[in-house]
Amino acid sequence: MSAGEPLRVAVIGAGDMGARHARHWAAAGARVVAVVDPDRTRAELAATETGATAFTDASEAFELAPEAVSICTPTFLHAHYAIPALEAGAHVLCEKPVALKLSDAYAMRDAAAAAGRELRIGFMRRFDPAFDQLLDVTTRAGTPLLAQATITAGIRPKRLMHDAMANGGPIIDMCCHLFFVWDHVLGGQPLEASALGYTFSDGKPEVAHIRHRALDSALITLTYPNGSVGQLQVSWGLPSGVEPVERHSYVGPDGLVTVDWPSHVTLRDGRGVTRWRSAGSDAWKAEITQFHAELTRGAEQRIASVEAGIDALKTSLAVLRSVAARRPVPLVEVVADDPDPQEEATA
Numbered sequence: 001m002s003a004g005e006p007l008r009v010a011v012i013g014a015g016d017m018g019a020r021h022a023r024h025w026a027a028a029g030a031r032v033v034a035v036v037d038p039d040r041t042r043a044e045l046a047a048t049e050t051g052a053t054a055f056t057d058a059s060e061a062f063e064l065a066p067e068a069v070s071i072c073t074p075t076f077l078h079a080h081y082a083i084p085a086l087e088a089g090a091h092v093l094c095e096k097p098v099a100l101k102l103s104d105a106y107a108m109r110d111a112a113a114a115a116g117r118e119l120r121i122g123f124m125r126r127f128d129p130a131f132d133q134l135l136d137v138t139t140r141a142g143t144p145l146l147a148q149a150t151i152t153a154g155i156r157p158k159r160l161m162h163d164a165m166a167n168g169g170p171i172i173d174m175c176c177h178l179f180f181v182w183d184h185v186l187g188g189q190p191l192e193a194s195a196l197g198y199t200f201s202d203g204k205p206e207v208a209h210i211r212h213r214a215l216d217s218a219l220i221t222l223t224y225p226n227g228s229v230g231q232l233q234v235s236w237g238l239p240s241g242v243e244p245v246e247r248h249s250y251v252g253p254d255g256l257v258t259v260d261w262p263s264h265v266t267l268r269d270g271r272g273v274t275r276w277r278s279a280g281s282d283a284w285k286a287e288i289t290q291f292h293a294e295l296t297r298g299a300e301q302r303i304a305s306v307e308a309g310i311d312a313l314k315t316s317l318a319v320l321r322s323v324a325a326r327r328p329v330p331l332v333e334v335v336a337d338d339p340d341p342q343e344e345a346t347a
């Protein structure tokens with residue numbers, strides 16, 4: 001970037017996330033030079049909104065030498081685009097989850113190190129005011145924390161979300177958000193995962209055509225090094241249209257925290273009841289504004305690292321391995337890909 005010139009950005013994938021990224025980069029002061037999507041109409045829509053050029057082929061966008069690239073494609077393609085973007089000299093903000101496979105995630109990390117460029121993962125919850133609020137009140141509730149969460153929704157309207165080979169189903173796609181939050185709240189990466197998995201969508205016609213249908217429901221227990229425990233019930237297998245819910249509770253020696261994510265956080269402790277209610281915010285916008293500040297003004301690093309993405313993926317893979325093997329799985333065991341964890345898990 002020449003002094004005084006705006007940061008030049010390309011966005012790969014122009015669906016919901018890509019359109020958001022393009023808009024937020026532009027609002028942060030960057031110049032969006034390219035938007036890429038095989039669906040030309042989508043690429044053009046996001047490009048027109050931000051004054052960019054639309055492409056259906058990413059290599060044409062890389063020829064414009066963008067200094068930063070947002071990867072907003074379905075998850076199985078993250079490495080496919082992140083690695084050439086890094087090799088072309090761009091910093092990369094990749095949507096979560098980092099990848100479906102550890103081998104892809106490691107290759108992305110290695111490409112960033114070789115190119116000397118930043119590779120960050122879009123765990124935008126870090127920028128939701130509820131995140132800092134939760135950290136504060138769970139600290140006040142004490143350690144160890146006994147955590148429970150319920151995350152449920154009807155069958156996702158984007159069917160790729162249910163495809164084990166595309167977005168990975170909720171154990172990879174959705175749970176990575178909570179695993180990222182719990183790594184902060186419960187004291188680091190879990191030691192062990194133990195889980196039972198289900199496909200509540202069996203027999204539901206919306207997903208019958210998906211050849212590698214992911215597990216859509218699970219009961220998961222994670223143990224943490226400081227004695228904290230997290231239990232999660234998750235399902236994307238409820239009937240289509242059922243309102244999504246995400247609720248947490250945390251019990252510690254000094255209090256109880258209840259959460260309606262991301263709008264309400266309540267602490268009940270010896271001092272009484274402390275209620276917090278979100279004033280509303282756009283975590284994606286805050287995240288991209290922050291990354292722009294890091295790249296252009298050397299602001300302190302706050303966007304999640306690729307290592308945080310790998311940690312969350314390892315937890316998801318440990319859960320899937322536990323479902324398949326019907327035993328608790330230590331996280332240290334998860335260092336390489338299983339042949340096809342979800343196929344084994346659903347067998």
Ligand SMILES: NC(=O)c1ccc[n+]([C@@H]2O[C@H](COP(=O)([O-])OP(=O)(O)OC[C@H]3O[C@@H](n4cnc5c(N)ncnc54)[C@H](O)[C@@H]3O)[C@@H](O)[C@H]2O)c1
Pocket residue numbers: 012013014015016017018036037038039042072073074075077095096097122123124158167173
């Ligand atoms: N941070 C969050 O909370 C959050 C929320 C939703 C999705 N996501 C993640 O963002 C990513 C995209 O999700 P989405 O909801 O925007 O999906 P989407 O289906 O709305 O958009 C994906 C886009 O990628 C395009 N695409 C498909 N194949 C491509 C290819 N070969 N090259 C370039 N583009 C291609 C599709 O045409 C589509 O426009 C996923 O990894 C998902 O997990 C993150």
